[in-house]
Amino acid sequence: MSLLGRARPVSSAALSPACCAHCGARLAAGQERFCCSGCEGAHALVAGLGLGAFYGRRETEAGALRPEALAPGLDLAPFAVTQRDGTQRLELIVSGLTCGACVWLVEQALAAEPDVLSARASLSARRLTVTWRGEAGRANDLAALLQRLGFRVAPWSPACLRATEDAEGRALIRALGIAAFGSMNIMLISVAVWVGGDMGPALRHGLHWLAALIGMPVVLLAGMPFYSSAWRAIRAGRPSMDLAVSLGVLATAGMSLSETLRNGPYTWFDGATMLLALLLAGRVFDRAARRRARQSVAELLALQEGLVSRVLPDGHMEAVQAEAIAAGDRVLVSAGERLRLDGVATTDALLDAAATTGESVPRNFAAGDPLPAGAVNMGAAFTMTVTAAARDGSLAAMARLLERAEQAKGRFVAIADRASRFYVPAVHAVAALTFAVWWGVLDAPWQVALVNAVCVLLITCPCALALAVPAVQVVSVGALFRRGVLVTSATALERLATADHAVLDKTGTLTEGRPVLIPEGQDEAVLARAAAIARASRHPLAQALVRACPDVPLAEGVREVPGQGLDAGTARLGSPAFCGLPPSADGMTLVFREGSGEPVRFRFADRMRDDAPASVAALAGLGLDAELLSGDAEGAVAAIAWQAGIAEWRAGVDPVAKQARIAALKAAGRRPLMVGDGINDAAALAAAHVSASPAGATDLAQTASDLVLQREGLAALPEAIRIARRAQAIARENIGFSLLYNVLAVPMAALGLVTPLLAAVVMASSSLVVVLNALRAGKA
Structure with a gap:
């Protein structure tokens, strides 16, 4: 039901009679309820939307919500992005967001519009993301609505946030x-x-x-x-x-x-x-x-700021801001230049992607491979086709995930928040009691009683308790990001710290997920004919065959039979059964047969990641026994398990069986860490106690995971567990210190053993101790 149908009177009880009922500014002589006509109109708008609860819950600067005269201003329509489903999305920075009530008002006011699908505002980043059905020009109407409420908006950018x-x-x-x-x-x-x-x-x-x-x-x-x-x-x-x-x-x-x-x-x-x-x-x-603890997001967004060289249709270049580049544009990347946007190269490229993945060695990218924004060109200049605008690219997506993980509240954060809320009223009561006892009972001068009461107010520090866990969480999320691990869940670190069993997928997790043809003296002409047929399929083995013979053209009249192979009339390429042979034991075989001729076997190998054995050993050293679950054939799974040092393995496991195995481990009291990269792993990833997906995982697997490993390999996973365990230990230290500090400090102040100056020194020091201790979480 539309919010327009729920109008109710607006309560302004929280404001003084001498203050404006909307913005809180002090009224001048002759003014009754509002300081200006803009505030009167904004108050009526809030009432019409049925959002009068805003006035009772907000915490805003006096006058901060005073609407200004609407000016033509900046046209926001070009900043709206058309989504694949035809909806529009706009990101704005909102000035005037001072508390949770302001966020609530913005979101609810926009949600009342019938064409708005969602509106989400972030208090810390002051970023508003709104999506709607209709034309891009609607962006100006939505911005005008917020301006009538007293908020000022502009297209969101890291530079605007830094200025604020x-x-x-x-x-x-x-x-x-x-x-x-x-x-x-x-x-x-x-x-x-x-x-x-x-x-x-x-x-x-x-x-x-x-x-x-x-x-x-x-x-x-x-x-x-x-x-x-x-x-x-x-x-x-x-x-x-x-x-x-x-x-x-x-x-x-x-x-x-x-x-x-x-x-x-x-x-x-x-x-x-x-x-x-x-x-x-x-x-x-x-x-x-x-x-400093939260600078990971700022550093990430800074990578996409700056000028890029756009290639015009006539071949000339123009220097433009990266934000002005759209998907489909061509840009020139000079030697030593950083890629501001995601794209696809037209030629081979050598890139250093350490800024986003943590890889210490530059990597070669072939023509047509996706190129990650944030990487640095270590080779010759090349041109690339942009695949996503800055606001839709991988850097912006990672920044949003980091913001969500840093701002979300885990179990320890919620406990600390509740404790600090109850603590403040108790402190005021103790201060009042201190004054009453010293003045009324001990018959001390009122000045002495007041000094002791002031010391109680000053020395207590719920700030340290409120910061105890969030500071650790923010530091840990940033430290993991710099090590190539993206945390996407609020409680991921808490659960990762308690994991005691690792369940690993094979293909794409322990192995590289890129099968290669084993050279066994195949006839070049036969290989070429098979590769021409293989070009019609995206199957990993077919693509491996194409990579072994990359210059052949696509064969004509190829039909793919799902789950079996490719039929090109007189020739077939696919599974052994599809070509009339018994199945292969290792499952990594393609058979090529022309007419009634002799079948030719092409065998492939999926090379294990270099760091897989060391990573499995490191997990064991942390107390996590590893087991391997794979849908591949028994021979291939056994070989990889033996090479990786995994004693327990299972082959031919489908997605339902993987999820059932996770459920069985949890029923037995274990806390499994699931690591997988494919669509078939998504159910098990979602069901696990905590989950992670490696670089190159499918979108579905990454969405279901609590952590995403940005760099190639699994070496970052044991390090992430060590950081998570260290973070939980430090969080407990901070909570213990905060409670002990207040238990000792308050009685000393009430007994008159400290001066106001000493109380201030001790109180300020306690907050700094908590924050500085939290910074240790990033040094594991």
Whole structure:
């Protein structure tokens, strides 16, 4: 049912009567509910869509959602991409997304449009992906809808995202500079008061006023990142850690101002400003550490930025941005240049694909082979035909998978989130109780009671608990990507760390999946005639025969008999039974027969991957016994199992039997890791405790897998298990440290054993310890 049919009144209870009912900006004299006509129209639009719950759950900057006058602006229709099913897809960067409620409003407002099929927004990346039925020009209407709600949009690009992040970073650095400058100057004044034992009251009073003149503006300006966040939390009805920090800083400053007015012996402007400086420094360092941990996505997207040389129909070249290239365009790749886009080469190429697959040695690509974006041309210049635009290419797809894996919540992340939500209200209650006990029970001066209550607010740190697991997950996902492993599931690392049995497919997993003809003195003319027929099939053995004789043309009148072979009238090529012979024991044989002549056997071998034996041995060293399941003939499976060092193997296993074997292992209490690459492996991959697919696997196999090995071979799989186990150990360490820290720190603050300055130092340090410990997960 359309959302337009569920209109209800909009509640603005979360806003002050003096604030705009839509954007939250303070109302001027004469304004009743809205600060401008744009906000009034946006409020009516939200009500008409039945999305009034937005106002009760959002956390947004005052004025951040104020609609601007609609201007002609940029035409977004050319940025819409037509999908294979005829639908349109558009990716936008959305300014004004500040919390989950904003994401909810954007998605629901677009979903209310009858032609919109899906709308998904990412808060961290500020990326909106929307698909709809109809014309590309509809993109401008959808963008106008978001603008009427107060959001600003532009075509999504890594450069736009970096500009937004840089602006936020500059604001934090600016606040840190103000706090550091003010705290250093106030500290000089405070030292004079501390050491001036015989200082007269007038001089001390003058120094206190000088500290106040410096400290109050510093507290008000440098603390804005905390105050604005705390105000959003209050309006949303949810306490946050920034609210505790704001109360502590403002209470310390207010108490100091009170002591200045009455010419008390001490003030704490030095503590308030130093506290802000330390907290801001901790936030800057924390932001840098988390940005470093998440830079895999940024590095990946940066590979497709830059100019490329497009080959025009008349043969001339033009330099254009990679984003402007469409599928089907031809581009020139110079020697040493990076491929910004996916494509197919017209000639042989030598590429270094280390940036995306982790391969340390450049690889040769034959003419017609797909070329991966992100690789570097190590040979001569060549031209290639682009197969996908930048937004649809392999780099963008990998970036989306990484974002999903980094942002998704596993079991440990959910536990930490719930704990931190309950923790903040408890801290405020303990701080209030501390003040009441010191002032009302112990009969201490209210200044002493307030200092101890402030210390409780400052020293508690649910930030460390909230960061304990997500930081480890982000670091681990990035580290695995740099090692050639793409994590596609939120809980993959948790499950991979507990895997205790490995089930391996043969063809394309333990072997290269590219059979080669065994030279046995075949007649060249007979080989040529067989290869001409083989050109009509995509069967791996037929293609191997073509590779052995690549220059022959396609034979005429060839008909493929599914599951048996090729019939060319007087000649046949296919299985032994298809050509009148008993079946081959190893299953890697094609038979060619012309009329009633003698049949000719072509035997093939699928070469085992070089690192397969070492990888199987490494899995065993990690406690994972390996077994081999394959649909191939017994002879071929036995040979590969023996070469790889696998004692347990089964041949002739169909997809149903593979899935049944996985189910039997799980029923026996095992936690199987399934590794496969084919369509026939998809069911077993989905059913396994955790699954992985190697490079070159089918799309269906990769979709069903929790991990995708980007580089050739299996060597990255044991390393991924080691990193996953290390990540889980570090996550437990972080949770344990966070809980122990708070259990010890809160009573010390409540007992009056710490000062506000020391509380700030300890609190900021705890978050940094958690993040720095998380960075160890990438060094396994």
